[in-house]
Amino acid sequence: MKILLTGAEGFLGWHLRCRVHATSEHEIVPVGRAEWDRLAELVAGADAVIHVAGVNRASDDELVSLNVGLAQHLAAALATTSGVAVVFANSIQVGNGTAYAEGKAGAADVLRGVATRTGGRFVDVRLPNLFGEHGRPGYNSFVATFVDRVISNDRPDIADRPIELLHAQGAAQALLDALEPTSPETVQPSAHPTSVQQVWDLLERFHATYVPSADVPAMADDFERDLFNTYRAALFPDHYPLALTPRSDARGRLVETVRSHGQGGQTFVSTTVPGVTRGIHYHLHKIERFVVLDGEAVIRLRRMFHDEVVELPVSGKEPVVVDMPTMWSHDITNVGEGVLTTLFWTDSLFHPDAPDTIHEPVVPSAPQENP
Known part of the structure; x- marks a missing residue:
């Protein structure tokens, strides 16, 4: 399958490219900022589009206009195609009244509309809070910010609350699963229940165990392993060997x-x-x-x-x-x-x-x- 991937240079886009390379024979056509004006050319011959590109840090007006605008640009490129499946990396925040949620919901409406008009399928994948290797502190996830702070021995002020987290590889698999003809139109992947304080405590324990002696900390489950790998990625290469x-x-x-x-x-x-x-x-x-x-x-x-x-x-x-x-x-x-x-x-x-x-x-x- 030939898949056009928007946002290929970003955090989730990179994880998805890694997963496709490792687990499938799909061909990825990566679209970053430099290729955005070539969407109509690049979408030609594609079997599916996975739309990951988006804006999550901006003014309220920009969060709406930029996210909807990206979807509109993609829809214009898709308008001359036929039968192309469209998978959208949406958010569970849709419906919570924020500008970000409004922008994502508007983008979903635009993409759903073009898929309907061109005889394609639309799948709305509503992703929870994500974390993973090479997230940007202060941008992609509070986990990336915590990792940066724990490595710097800079303890933050923490307002604890329950939260559910999904590793970016799990999100990537959910987007790939949405390409299946049997996928429902709306998908919400399950996530790991934890809390903001628990994430910090785990990272602090990893750091206290790993850096001084190269000891490998205990990890209770896949979530803790993925969190440890996220932490290790931020150490590399400056803290090795x-x-x-x-x-x-x-x-x-x-x-x-x-x-x-x-x-x-x-x-x-x-x-x-x-x-x-x-x-x-x-x-x-x-x-x-x-x-x-x-x-x-x-x-x-x-x-x-x-x-x-x-x-x-x-x-x-x-x-x-x-x-x-x-x-x-x-x-x-x-x-x-x-x-x-x-x-x-x-x-x-x-x-x-x-x-x-x-x-x-x-x-x-x-x-x-x-x-």
Whole structure:
């Protein structure tokens, strides 16, 4: 299926592109600000549109006019098509009387109308509060703001209240599910019940456990894992690698490479001959740790759909932890003269039917060895 995705450069758009790349054969036509004036050209031949682009920080008048205006521009491009499915990333705030809710409701009306006129389906996906890796503090989510504050050791004043949160990957899956012909016209994905204070307390516990010692904090469920991954993404790359403390005596040396306060996960060790690269993949949810025990290596990482490559030289002489941020392709290359010995740890057992390990070169033009 060929899917036109508006807002592809934004927080939810990036998560959706990662999910499509990892889990489907759909073709995404990304539309960002630079492509907005080419909508009529880009929508040609599309089977569906997922409209994620929107404005959530502006004056009240702009929240209405800009969100409706984006929908109108898209509707004008769709007017000459036939049978294109339209999926809209709406909000559960619709109906609460705010300008943002009015703008989203108006956008839904515009898109529903053009889908009806052109013989397409319209699905209104009403999303709850979202969080996830690479959200912008002060813009996308209070969770992104809390993550930024906890890393800065800057405790905010908190007005506690109950809240339901959905990780951006869950929202992305809901938007993809809405493409199915059997989807109802209105969809409201379920979310995790928590509170503002509980989110801060979890982040504070993660930070107190993880940064000083590289210990992996206990995580009770998928929500806490996703919140921990959101926190880790904000640490990368400035706070990595994380130092370990070797202990030596007359018998030799001991390095505690993984101290998990929750479940044990899976540990394995590999040897790699000089010049060979391992890894060459990314994960949507899995926590994966690399520790070089002997030899010299370079770990390279690239955030999906970005160009910049981060390189981290590591050595068995001074063991350190590098935990791979989710949705960053990563590899490790033996750059020394001898055999490289590396310990790998993941927080979950490998399941062949759901491996959460997606092949993707860190440097697309580089030779692809030993994925």
